[in-house]
Amino acid sequence: MCARYTLTKAQKDLLIRYQVKFPAGYKPNYNLAPTQKGLVITADEPDTAQLMHFGLVPYWAQSTKLDFSTLNARSEEIMGKKTFAPLITHRKTCLVLADGFYEWDKKTGETLPYRFVLKDRDLFAFAGLWSQWKDQFSGEVYRSFTIMTTQANETVGKVHAPKFRMPVILSREEEALWLSKDLGTPDLLNLCKAYPDELMDCYRVDKAVNATVIKGVINNRPELIQAIN
Template structure:
């Protein structure tokens, strides 16, 4: 599962990386957690960066609490799930913008967090799916997303049996493009090359979602 990640680049850096304009106020976040608003680029508006809630709420859901159970979509079975299949087929696909993400090592009773990042690509994206849900009480739209996951590469596999689908620049365009055979779309959901990824251990302060500052991403011995 990918349930915690980081987007802390400046607004200008993000816009330049994706040739897109930020549509809403952007706030750096070193500990993005479920229900938080975060930056996405959707297939229907590839030239703007929008803010959606982390945790997918399908349009048919009774309430938005379901989002906690739909943080991730397993790529191997997504086409079998009513929450995900229509979104893939109708191109409700998105890029989830990222600078790094966290996974944990369990040592005895401790959970030790590690930060994973791409040294040659400071801002990158996860493959995502998005949905709009109308709150029956307020009649307001709740826009949300889920992160596609796949088998881990050797780096992430030391800590978890899943990893987010990380897209190359070329794959980002294909993921958002309409009219591409679904088999080609799903073939993008493979493990990212471990040689292009690095990691370091970070402070256990990451474990508490209330903690949110730039120190969280520093190597533990630098804090």
């Protein structure tokens, strides 16, 4: 599962890697949590990065109240889920830009956070799906996304036991395929595999990252990604 991640790069660095239009209001996030806005690039508008809410709200929902089961979409089960199947069928795919994600080791009885990063790239994208909800009375538009997951690899499994999940991290070549509207659904879902162990690393971070809000203020500080021990 992926319920918290990071995108700490400055906009100028993002522009070098993803040559797209960027929205006003982007700020680095060291502890991006559900309902907060993440940066995504959709198959419908591949030349534009957009800020959308983390945690998918289906178009048919009664409100934007988040059901936490829509933070992630299990790639092996997606075609049997009414929330996600139409999105993959109609190619509502997106790249969720990131540079790390958190998982928690609970084997000792404590809740110890680890940050996972890539060795070969300091900026990458999760495979995602997005949806647009519209209030029938006010006309308010709410765009949101979910992150695809797959079986955890060994690197993630050392912290998050192998029976658990990890986000689908796309290679640079796969990013273009995930946004392609010409790829068949089976081929699209075949991209949802664990990232190679030898290209991943992780390290302990302070338990301060466990909190998403402190005294009513969003907990988003550079210190949260610093390694300890």
